[in-house]
Each structure stands twice: as C-alpha cells, then as structure tokens.
Amino acid sequence: MKLQEKTQILDAEAMRRALTRIAHEIIERNKGIDDVVLVGIRRRGVPMAQRLQQKIKEIENKEIPIGTLDITLYRDDLTTINNQPVLQKTNIPFDIEGKTVILIDDVLYTGRTIRAAMDALMDLGRPRSIQLAVLIDRGHRELPIRADYVGKNVPTSKKEIIECKLQEIDGEERVIIVEGEA
Numbered sequence: 001m002k003l004q005e006k007t008q009i010l011d012a013e014a015m016r017r018a019l020t021r022i023a024h025e026i027i028e029r030n031k032g033i034d035d036v037v038l039v040g041i042r043r044r045g046v047p048m049a050q051r052l053q054q055k056i057k058e059i060e061n062k063e064i065p066i067g068t069l070d071i072t073l074y075r076d077d078l079t080t081i082n083n084q085p086v087l088q089k090t091n092i093p094f095d096i097e098g099k100t101v102i103l104i105d106d107v108l109y110t111g112r113t114i115r116a117a118m119d120a121l122m123d124l125g126r127p128r129s130i131q132l133a134v135l136i137d138r139g140h141r142e143l144p145i146r147a148d149y150v151g152k153n154v155p156t157s158k159k160e161i162i163e164c165k166l167q168e169i170d171g172e173e174r175v176i177i178v179e180g181e182a
C-alpha cells in the first residue's frame with residue numbers, strides 16, 4: 001500500500017504546547033504528583049513520557065518514575081477488528097500497588113493497545129487508578145476506552161493513518177495524516 005502525505009496536523013511548537021498543557025492537567029487533576037507514575041507505550045509513548053516527566057519536574061520540582069510497556073499490534077489492515085495486541089516486554093522497575101498510573105501513547109484508535117496495556121498493568125499489581133494520556137485521539141474506538149488527557153482530537157476516516165514523528169525516533173517533529181492508496 002502506497003502512502004501519500006496529506007495534511008500536517010501539528011508542528012513542533014504545537015506538539016510542545018500540547019505536552020505542556022497535558023503536564024499541567026496531570027498535576028491539576030491529581031492535586032500534585034504524589035503517588036503518580038508514568039508508563040510509556042513503545043515506541044513513541046516512551047519519549048512522550050520522558051518529556052512529560054521533564055515538564056512535570058520543571059513545574060513541581062520532583063521527578064516521577066517512568067516505566068515502559070512494549071505492545072505490538074499485529075494488524076493486516078487498519079480497519080480490521082481482528083488486530084491482536086501482544087505484550088512483548090515490560091520494564092516497570094517500581095511497585096504500582098496503590099499508585100495512579102498514567103499510560104502514555106501517541107495515537108488512540110481502536111483502544112486495543114490500551115486494553116492490552118491495562119491487562120499487563122493489572123498483572124503487575126493493583127494500581128489505585130489508571131489514567132490515559134495521548135497526543136492524538138483519532139476516534140473509531142472498538143472498546144469502551146477513553147483518554148483522560150488529549151493533545152488533539154482529530155476526526156479521521158478509517159482509510160487515513162495518523163503518523164506522529166518524534167525527534168528521538170524519527171529525527172523530525174510533527175504529526176501528519178496520510179491516506180492509504182490501493
């Protein structure tokens with residue numbers, strides 16, 4: 001399938017502002033950050049978690065722990081309901097019992113990755129609550145999952161694909177929407 005660039009949704013500045021806002025929202029909603037931990041979903045949720053950790057540190061002068069979950073979604077086609085999220089690796093070197101865990105990912109689509117992430121967390125302990133932060137919510141949920149913190153809501157067609165480009169992984173910083181061509 002050939003992919004064609006369509007529209008830029010966020011540039012570097014807009015991404016930076018969205019993450020700054022989310023950092024403030026996390027602090028406000030949790031009345032501080034005591035007992036808050038971040039868990040980034042690989043790959044792009046991990047640099048996002050690191051950036052949020054840094055922003056929260058600048059505001060609250062405290063460093064909150066970061067863990068990572070590696071979940072690979074085997075999809076034949078972005079429209080299929082048979083996508084299989086498989087947990088590959090967990091790196092959460094702290095106890096999540098009684099903590100508020102904030103899951104972080106770049107794109108929220110069907111919700112299957114987040115469901116697998118929540119299953120993995122529950123296997124590790126009993127968090128007090130789980131919240132979800134995403135840079136882009138593109139709709140088309142197939143499970144009753146919603147994000148608590150959203151950089152930008154982007155209505156999409158199922159044929160479209162959101163690509164988040166992050167400096168740490170992609171060497172560039174922007175979010176684009178591309179359309180699959182037959």
Ligand SMILES: O=P(O)(O)OC[C@H]1O[C@H](OP(=O)(O)OP(=O)(O)O)[C@H](O)[C@@H]1O
Nearest residue numbers: 042043073105107108109110111112113
């Ligand atoms: O809500 P869902 O339907 O589960 O889709 C969202 C997931 O899809 C993307 O990962 P993808 O599997 O495309 O791999 P990537 O992280 O390498 O981009 C994205 O990073 C999310 O983790």
Ligand SMILES: O=c1cc[nH]c(=O)[nH]1
Nearest residue numbers: 107109160161162163
């Ligand atoms: O459009 C999409 C859907 C899922 N994951 C992405 O990264 N983009």
